[in-house]
Amino acid sequence: MRNSAGVLGTLVLAGVLATGTTGCSSGDGVDDSGGSAGSGLTRALSTLPASAGDETITYIDVPTARKLYAKDRKQYMVLSGYGIQERTQLGYTGGSLKDGWGFDDKDVDTSLMVGDGSSLLSGKFDTEAVRRAMTKHGYTAAEGDGGVSLRKSGSVAVDVSDTVRVTHRSKSPKLPLTAPDRTPADDKAYTAVSACMGDVYEATFYGKRKQGGGVVLSGIGGRLAGDGTSSEKLCALTSSRNAAERTAKALRKETGPGKAYAGTKVTVGEGDTPLVTMSWKNSRESSHRPMANNQTFTLLHALIR
Numbered sequence: 066m067r068n069s070a071g072v073l074g075t076l077v078l079a080g081v082l083a084t085g086t087t088g089c090s091s092g093d094g095v096d097d098s099g100g101s102a103g104s105g106l107t108r109a110l111s112t113l114p115a116s117a118g119d120e121t122i123t124y125i126d127v128p129t130a131r132k133l134y135a136k137d138r139k140q141y142m143v144l145s146g147y148g149i150q151e152r153t154q155l156g157y158t159g160g161s162l163k164d165g166w167g168f169d170d171k172d173v174d175t176s177l178m179v180g181d182g183s184s185l186l187s188g189k190f191d192t193e194a195v196r197r198a199m200t201k202h203g204y205t206a207a208e209g210d211g212g213v214s215l216r217k218s219g220s221v222a223v224d225v226s227d228t229v230r231v232t233h234r235s236k237s238p239k240l241p242l243t244a245p246d247r248t249p250a251d252d253k254a255y256t257a258v259s260a261c262m263g264d265v266y267e268a269t270f271y272g273k274r275k276q277g278g279g280v281v282l283s284g285i286g287g288r289l290a291g292d293g294t295s296s297e298k299l300c301a302l303t304s305s306r307n308a309a310e311r312t313a314k315a316l317r318k319e320t321g322p323g324k325a326y327a328g329t330k331v332t333v334g335e336g337d338t339p340l341v342t343m344s345w346k347n348s349r350e351s352s353h354r355p356m357a358n359n360q361t362f363t364l365l366h367a368l369i370r
Contacts, residue, residue, distance in 0.1 A: 279308025
């Protein structure tokens, strides 16, 4: 068993193997919106270095998150920062994202948070506006590899181009402005879990090096049905059928009477390294909100036991 502290520590930060080797069932009582490895999630994963696959990765489709939060703030309250760390900080301290950082959340299409606080935003950025805003706040600007590098002693490092903005934390992989040769999207485990989750507007992967108990990679993704309702789907790729059965048994302990996920069906897929899945409808309850990571600790404990 691996120590769970690394996984739980990263959670407080507010994407198919070859035929015959994995399985994924949608018979879990929740509408499966389908989706494929060609989804926005996979395209986003293609912007990260392969080393990011060992870390917790959180993905948000920002325009969709913005619409959902405007529609129902209580149910989608965890999405209020849209995965933009500076927006979340300003929610506590006040101020303008545009004035402080030179861009707005409407400039962002997708957000990726990686490991201990690094981030990659994709969209359209006015690099000169970013330069002006950040130098006004004490940053030094220099032409970097494909964009502008902004540095300030004691502060997060920022690189920005016309289409990508990255921040770097020392304990997380360095994120590039241009797509690297090898990415998590090339990893069969990420392909399997991404395809299982389907066409998601938000997702969290619990990095490969942080797993245990026969789980290779796990993730939880949020999906929208045709009627506008949302659901969460957990997908755990396991190393063997025995590991899958053990994982399913542990998850089923969290679906009994009186539990937050009471009545939720846990399914074991086909193949030699099956996917274990469970899905639930989102609601205004704290344990059934999108990206309610603090409430899914019990499920993650079951996965990394």
